[in-house]
Amino acid sequence: MASSLHRAVKGRSAGREGGGVEVRIGPDRVDAIADDGRLVEVQCGPTSALRPKLGRLLPDHRMRVVLPVIVSRRIVRRSPEGAGSARLSPKKGSAFDAFEHLVGLAGMLAHPNLELRVLEVEVDEHRAPARGRRGFVVVDRALRAVGSERVVDAPAGLWALLPEGLPEPFTTRDLAVRSGRPEWLARRAAYCLRVSGAAVSEGHRNRFRVDRAAISQREEGREGHDLRPPCRGVVEEGLTTASGETGGRPGGASLGSTRR
16 A cells, blocks of 8 residues: 555646556556656655566656655654654755665666656655554554755766765775765665676775776766756755645655655
């Protein structure tokens, strides 16, 4: 069952003129059609699930995959008695967290008909008491605000998702330190860079793999990939809420986390 977040981003991605949601294209159904005619798929989890559909549609259609990344979450709890509480999670997310789910899509980013958009969002994460055990479980995530949107229309665009100040060449340890993320996520990011062709391996240094940018890709990927969409996108001093109001700067946990 699709979450409220998925439905909201899908509606946001649909074109205002002639677009639509849940559109059938031959044997497949896509989430939306954008104003520019691209077929849109919204993916709030691992992108490997999209590979079969993309394989069928990309030869004849321009496609856009929208990957929401949670940069801030407000945790909303309901007790067994029905009382509610809400608090902001102290964890912060960033566009780098998109690499958690990009492994399945990295090898397809060079396709001329494929465009990836990494959308930073704030959400309300609704939790309810777990059945048969102590604690709470996530029952839904709802869109609260939309932040910046980064476009990856070629492998070089992945560099726009990386932290600033990486040495050249860099190790997975460098990625982990600069991003403030665990090494397993840094390894996924480096893997995506290599598989897509945005970086090449230079072996290992101690126990860490060493990578460097493919020719010209690093600087090319740093330019022109931060979109600020009108009305519902990020504003200069903060985020735009789902209703169009201006909010504060982003901060919170990464996509898919249910930790406190």
